[in-house]
Amino acid sequence: MWNGGSITTAATFPSPTFSDVAPRAVPARKTLGEVEGLAPLIAAKSVVRRYGSGPAVCTALDGISLAIQSGQFIALTGPSGSGKSTLLNVLGGLDRTDAGEVWFEDRELSTLSDAEISNIRLHRIGFVFQDGHLVPVLSVAENIELPLLFRQDIARTERNQRVAQAMRDVGLWDKRHRRPDELSGGERQRASLARALGGRPSVVLADEPTANLDQHTGAAVIRLMRALCARYGSAVVCATHDGQLTSCADQVVRLSDGRMMPS
Numbered sequence: 560m561w562n563g564g565s566i567t568t569a570a571t572f573p574s575p576t577f578s579d580v581a582p583r584a585v586p587a588r589k590t591l592g593e594v595e596g597l598a599p600l601i602a603a604k605s606v607v608r609r610y611g612s613g614p615a616v617c618t619a620l621d622g623i624s625l626a627i628q629s630g631q632f633i634a635l636t637g638p639s640g641s642g643k644s645t646l647l648n649v650l651g652g653l654d655r656t657d658a659g660e661v662w663f664e665d666r667e668l669s670t671l672s673d674a675e676i677s678n679i680r681l682h683r684i685g686f687v688f689q690d691g692h693l694v695p696v697l698s699v700a701e702n703i704e705l706p707l708l709f710r711q712d713i714a715r716t717e718r719n720q721r722v723a724q725a726m727r728d729v730g731l732w733d734k735r736h737r738r739p740d741e742l743s744g745g746e747r748q749r750a751s752l753a754r755a756l757g758g759r760p761s762v763v764l765a766d767e768p769t770a771n772l773d774q775h776t777g778a779a780v781i782r783l784m785r786a787l788c789a790r791y792g793s794a795v796v797c798a799t800h801d802g803q804l805t806s807c808a809d810q811v812v813r814l815s816d817g818r819m820m821p822s
């Protein structure tokens with residue numbers, strides 16, 4: 560059974576232990592206030608997103624302002640329907656805003672073409688979805704390789720190395736030929752994480768990455784995500800209802816009815 564400790568470069572990068580998810584083990588990181596002077600990787604400014612129109616309008620995001628710095632691990636919490644997934648989609652350029660701005664470094668997304676936003680997503684953003692969003696007819700290895708095939712900056716040798724490394728990182732090397740329906744829920748989550756990290760993204764946007772996992776497997780996925788993102792220097796934003804995940808985040812952002820609650 561996978562124990563969450565299969566990262567291959569143990570000499571330079573110790574395998575995480577359960578204490579990594581305990582609050583006392585969280586390394587001190589700068590808070591938003593402390594890093595205000597630094598240019599954020601992603602910044603949302605007074606973002607509004609509405610669905611529908613007229614009396615049936617639903618304001619999913621109602622003036623969200625948030626800055627994400629490189630290397631930060633942010634948990635996005637709040638009741639069902641509070642806007643977590645919508646915010647992730649807006650931050651990652653998968654969804655548009657009705658008002659406000661979303662900046663990726665020095666570019667405001669609404670000023671960019673679809674192709675330019677796709678290019679940012681391909682090179683800079685890794686998505687991890689609740690059910691993995693793996694392609695059912697492809698093997699684990701092929702799923703991880705798929706987004707890299709669109710990267711002209713990654714040659715075949717490098718691509719093969721990254722796929723192999725990603726599968727070892729998440730402990731799925733032995734199951735690399737399996738299709739998603741031949742994996743457990745936790746294994747699918749790990750494959751999804753491997754696929755996201757294969758691109759060495761600047762930020763990982765994860766929508767309930769531990770939902771439907773038992774506590775032990777969820778904790779292992781969290782440790783792995785945190786450790787690998789630290790290794791690759793990726794910021795992480797996780798929408799979650801999982802107390803284990805919020806307790807190990809650098810910052811917890813609480814949403815309610817599309818608004819940010821004071822922390």
Ligand SMILES: Nc1ncnc2c1ncn2[C@@H]1O[C@H](COP(=O)(O)OP(=O)(O)OP(=O)(O)O)[C@@H](O)[C@H]1O
Binds near residue numbers: 611619639640644
């Ligand atoms: N495509 C859509 N069309 C209409 N309303 C939508 C759509 N997507 C989301 N909503 C509404 O927007 C609000 C925020 O939804 P969202 O999915 O962001 O919530 P969430 O916090 O991720 O919830 P959960 O914890 O259940 O995943 C909800 O009221 C939801 O019904």
Ligand SMILES: [Mg+2]
Binds near residue numbers: 643644645766798
């Ligand atoms: Mg959601």
